[in-house]
Amino acid sequence: MSDRKTTPREITFQVRRFDPDSDVAPHWGEYKLHVHDGMTVLEALHQLKAEQEPTLAWRSSCRMGVCGSCGMFINDLPQLACQTQVLHLGTDVVTVAPLPNYENVKDLVPDLEPLIEKHAAVKPYIISLDQIEINAPTGEFLQTPEERESISQFTHCIKCGLCLAACPTVATDPLFLGPQALAQAYRYSADNRDCGLHDRLEAIDLFHGPYQCHLAGACSQACPKGVDPAFAIQLLKRTLVLDSIGFGKKKSSVAKIMPLADVVKAIEEFAPPPRTV
Amino acid sequence: MRETRLWSLHILVLPIIAVLLGMHFAVMHYAPVFYGMSVDKAREFSTMIERGKSVTQLVLYILLLAAALYHGLYGLRGIIRELPLTPVLVKVVDAGIITFGLFIFAFGTYVTWWTFSYKIGG
Numbered sequence: 001m002s003d004r005k006t007t008p009r010e011i012t013f014q015v016r017r018f019d020p021d022s023d024v025a026p027h028w029g030e031y032k033l034h035v036h037d038g039m040t041v042l043e044a045l046h047q048l049k050a051e052q053e054p055t056l057a058w059r060s061s062c063r064m065g066v067c068g069s070c071g072m073f074i075n076d077l078p079q080l081a082c083q084t085q086v087l088h089l090g091t092d093v094v095t096v097a098p099l100p101n102y103e104n105v106k107d108l109v110p111d112l113e114p115l116i117e118k119h120a121a122v123k124p125y126i127i128s129l130d131q132i133e134i135n136a137p138t139g140e141f142l143q144t145p146e147e148r149e150s151i152s153q154f155t156h157c158i159k160c161g162l163c164l165a166a167c168p169t170v171a172t173d174p175l176f177l178g179p180q181a182l183a184q185a186y187r188y189s190a191d192n193r194d195c196g197l198h199d200r201l202e203a204i205d206l207f208h209g210p211y212q213c214h215l216a217g218a219c220s221q222a223c224p225k226g227v228d229p230a231f232a233i234q235l236l237k238r239t240l241v242l243d244s245i246g247f248g249k250k251k252s253s254v255a256k257i258m259p260l261a262d263v264v265k266a267i268e269e270f271a272p273p274p275r276t277v
Numbered sequence: 278m279r280e281t282r283l284w285s286l287h288i289l290v291l292p293i294i295a296v297l298l299g300m301h302f303a304v305m306h307y308a309p310v311f312y313g314m315s316v317d318k319a320r321e322f323s324t325m326i327e328r329g330k331s332v333t334q335l336v337l338y339i340l341l342l343a344a345a346l347y348h349g350l351y352g353l354r355g356i357i358r359e360l361p362l363t364p365v366l367v368k369v370v371d372a373g374i375i376t377f378g379l380f381i382f383a384f385g386t387y388v389t390w391w392t393f394s395y396k397i398g399g
Contacts, residue, residue, distance in 0.1 A: 173359045201279065207358055211284040240281040 005087050008036045013048060015056065016097040018104050026104065029053065035086045041096060042070050042081035045108075058108035065224055068160030072108055073097040078165040080224045099165035101174075115161045118177050121203040122185035127196025147192045154187035154232050156225040163219035163229050175208040179219035179229030182210050186236040195251045197243060210236045287351040290344040297341035304328065329392030342385040350378045 010032055018026035031048050042060055049056045060070035063082045070081040074096055075089050086094060102110035128134045163179040164170050170178050177185075185204045189197045204210065210233045219229040242248045303311045308319035318324060328334055354374050358367060 169359075174361070205279045205281050207280055207355075209280060211280055212355075212359075237281075237284075241285050244279060244281040244285065 004090055006037045007087070008034065009087075009092070011035045011044075011086055012093045013044065014093060014095045015045075015048075015053075015108070016095075017056075017107055018098075019055075019106055029056075037087060039086050040082055041072070041074055041079075041084045041086055041094070044086050044094075045081065045096070056108075057106045066158065068158035068224075071099050071110070071160045071162045071165065073099055073165065078162040078222045080160060080162070083224055099161060101165050101167065101170045102161070110161070110165075112161050114174070115159065115164055115178070115180060118181040119159060119184060122177070122181045122188075123196060123200050123203070124181075124184045124188055126188065126191060126194045127199050128193065129195045141193045143192055151187050151190050153227050154183050154190075154229075156227050157184060157187075157223075157229075158225055160224060162222040162224060163227075166218035166222035168216050168218060169212055169214050173208065173212060176212045177204065177206075177209055179213075179233065182213070182236055183227060183229035183232035186232040186239065189239055190235070192251065197239065197248065201240075204236070205240060210240065283351065287348055290348050293340065293344045294348060297337055297344065300337065301341065323397075326392060326395050326397065329389070329395065332393075335389055335393045338389050339386055342382060342389070346378050346382055346385075350374050 011034075013031045013033060015029045015031065016026050017023070017029045031052050033044055033048060033052075035044060040063075042063060045056065045058060058070065058072070058081070060082065061067040062069070065080055065083045068080070071078060072081045073079075074081065074084055075091060075094060078099055081096075096108060098104045098108045099110040102112060102114065105111050126134075157180060159180065161180065163183075167176070167179055169176045182204065185200055188194050189200060213230070213233045215230065217230045220227070220231065223229065239248065305319055306316065308314040308316055312319070314324075354370065357370050357374075362370065
């Protein structure tokens with residue numbers, strides 16, 4: 001019995017095309033390609049471009065699910081093209097379109113500017129009360145394995161924007177901060193080294209902030225890195241509510257684990273042996 | 278005000294609404310079960326006036342009115358403000374909902390007070 005998810009065969013690719021210089025509206029291009037087991041959608045696109053349609057445009061880089069560049073709407077689901085094997089989709093016709101909820105720059109290239117703007121708005125970095133220590137560090141900051149674990153999954157975000165493409169709230173309310181930015185707001189606010197929750201309130205404690213989430217959970221399903229932004233939004237709500245009634249976590253400035261000089265010494269101790277060639 | 282406080286309040290009034298609405302249902306719609314009185318009798322003007330003379334009823338109904346209005350209008354604001362509105366329209370919506378809420382609250386309070394202070398036969 002043949003397995004449709006491994007048997008090499010001809011697949012029809014329906015790719016949404018749009019060139020702002022010549023097209024009034026997007027249209028679909030249809031291409032046929034012989035697909036072998038293990039071929040990803042991104043590889044298929046490269047082959048189509050090389051052999052059939054040299055003007056086809058998309059954005060990609062690492063080819064291994066790390067850079068988050070190749071997010072596309074594949075068979076009506078937001079997915080990374082480099083992580084999606086064509087035969088695993090199980091269909092003889094594969095549709096590839098640009099991510100929804102973004103402006104379309106060209107063909108499969110979405111304009112990720114809103115993602116970046118919302119991400120930047122929540123101040124996604126450690127905000128310390130001790131600016132002197134931040135500018136001229138004298139030691140390492142203490143973080144226990146438990147404290148790290150509590151934020152671990154949210155640090156895996158690669159800013160691919162699939163969660164915003166999947167989010168039904170973003171579809172109807174473009175001002176909604178969205179799962180990516182809100183998850184990062186929680187990731188940094190929950191970090192024991194951060195004291196910046198109040199600096200972020202201006203950006204997140206708004207109508208279009210976490211309370212606008214409709215709890216669809218599509219963001220968590222779409223995330224290619226296993227992050228659960230829907231959960232982060234609920235945790236952020238809890239953080240904000242506790243803070244608003246004065247029961248928020250009281251954080252002091254950074255705690256140091258050892259002087260910087262000792263860190264340098266430790267690194268030198270474990271340095272690799274000198275090169276022999 | 279921070280959205281967190283508005284949202285928290287909209288959640289906090291839920292148990293108040295559940296309890297008070299339950300009491301309202303017990304009095305008005307389940308009178309045969311809880312008071313051995315027919316529903317028609319429970320809804321008669323004279324029965325309502327009699328009930329309305331209770332200070333407890335006065336306080337609880339005004340509290341229910343406030344809680345239900347806040348919860349409902351906060352939800353309505355959420356639905357309307359999901360529409361693509363200009364900043365001016367956002368202010369109009371917020372101000373309109375507050376004005377409408379205050380008006381309904383004042384009217385409901387007046388009716389409840391009128392019932393409380395109604396003089397039978399006078």
